Structure formats: structure tokens, C-alpha cells
Amino acid sequence: NAGVTQTPKFQVLKTGQSMTLQCAQDMNHEYMSWYRQDPGMGLRLIHYSVGAGITDQGEVPNGYNVSRSTTEDFPLRLLSAAPSQTSVYFCASSSGYSNQPQHFGDGTRLSIL
Amino acid sequence: GQQVMQIPQYQHVQEGEDFTTYCNSSTTLSNIQWYKQRPGGHPVFLIQLVKSGEVKKQKRLTFQFGEAKKNSSLHITATQTTDVGTYFCAGAGANNLFFGTGTRLTVIP
Numbered sequence: 692n693a694g695v696t697q698t699p700k701f702q703v704l705k706t707g708q709s710m711t712l713q714c715a716q717d718m719n720h721e722y723m724s725w726y727r728q729d730p731g732m733g734l735r736l737i738h739y740s741v742g743a744g745i746t747d748q749g750e751v752p753n754g755y756n757v758s759r760s761t762t763e764d765f766p767l768r769l770l771s772a773a774p775s776q777t778s779v780y781f782c783a784s785s786s787g788y789s790n791q792p793q794h795f796g797d798g799t800r801l802s803i804l
Numbered sequence: 805g806q807q808v809m810q811i812p813q814y815q816h817v818q819e820g821e822d823f824t825t826y827c828n829s830s831t832t833l834s835n836i837q838w839y840k841q842r843p844g845g846h847p848v849f850l851i852q853l854v855k856s857g858e859v860k861k862q863k864r865l866t867f868q869f870g871e872a873k874k875n876s877s878l879h880i881t882a883t884q885t886t887d888v889g890t891y892f893c894a895g896a897g898a899n900n901l902f903f904g905t906g907t908r909l910t911v912i913p
Contacts, residue, residue: 726903731813731905732905733810733892733903733904733905733906734847734892734903735903736900736901781846781847788899789896789899789900789901790834790835790896790897790898790899790900790901791852791896792837792849792852793837793839793847793849793894793901794849795846795847795848796846797845797846798846
């Protein structure tokens, strides 16, 4: 049972490039979310999904897109990378709703030059 | 909007000393959760408190939820080097979860 799997673990991009961060879970969880973690700012919610075909914005959605075509996968797309998007990105899932305990992936450490 | 404040931001203790981190919300919470993140790792769920005034223990860790369901604390007795990391509280509303900024604990052997 792998839990929540994120790829890649590390990535360096140039300003203006686009990329997709992958997230997959094998626990049949309906709720999935993406957070970014910056020093001194805790975890901030980017986007979330309550089930396949349903997504919504979190606290800091600008510059990111998501989709949820299956229960298992929830990719995060950076459309045109900016240095302000340098961060550690965590995908999380839960069996209940958004206010229930979250299972986190190992994270993707992203640097934008 | 809902905010969850956590203090202190950093704490350095000698091994064997106690440690406490506090979490306060501007609104009443449906539950509060605590997570631990080891250096270079990801947040790992520790516990969830739901009832007003609830106290739960996990070995040397004691978690409390305030009577008004707006504040919480995590207390570690006799810290060990394995306790190092950042401890986050997460306050839950009806359909959302807000993380505190975390307390980074350093344990000096």
C-alpha cells in the first residue's frame, strides 16, 4: 500500500516554463488537495477536490491549475513558472471531507530560476 | 476569515526538558488536528481532538482541546532527540482545514 505518491521529488525550472506535478493515491480517498510550504508560513492550500470531476480553489490558487479525471490522480499544473512559486509542494488525501485527517505525500521540491 | 495562530515559532530545549506549543483560532473549531514533520520530511498526522475540553495522551505527548474549542496545546514530557521536527496544529471548520505556522523543536543532546 503506497499511500500518496508524488513525482518528481525535485525539479528546477526556468521562469516561464510549464510543468505538471503528479499525485496519485491508492486508498480510494475522495478528498485530495495540494499545499505549498514556505518558510515561516506553514501549509497553504492551493486547490482541492472532493471527488472525480470536482475541483475548487484554496487560499493561494493563482498560477496553478488542477483537474481530477479519476479518484486516484490529482495533478497540479504550473502554467508559466515564476520565482515566487519556488516552494515545497505537498499533495494530501483523506477518507473523509476536508476537515478530516490528511495523508501527505513526500513532497516535490521546486525551484524556479 | 478563519486563522490559526501557533506559538512559539521556534523552541530549543535540552534533552530531558519539557516542551509545549500552543494553537489559537479566531473561530470555534469542529476539531483540531496535530501533525509532526521531521526535517526534510512530510507532515504526519498524530491525533485529532473533537470534544470540548478533551485530553488525549500518546506516550510522552499530551494533547488538549480548550473548553471553547478555540485553542489547543501539545505538551511533550522529557524530550528526546527523536522528538525534533516541526509540530503543526490544523484547525478544522465545517468544510475546511487551516494549518498553523508550526513550532520547530530542536533538542540539544
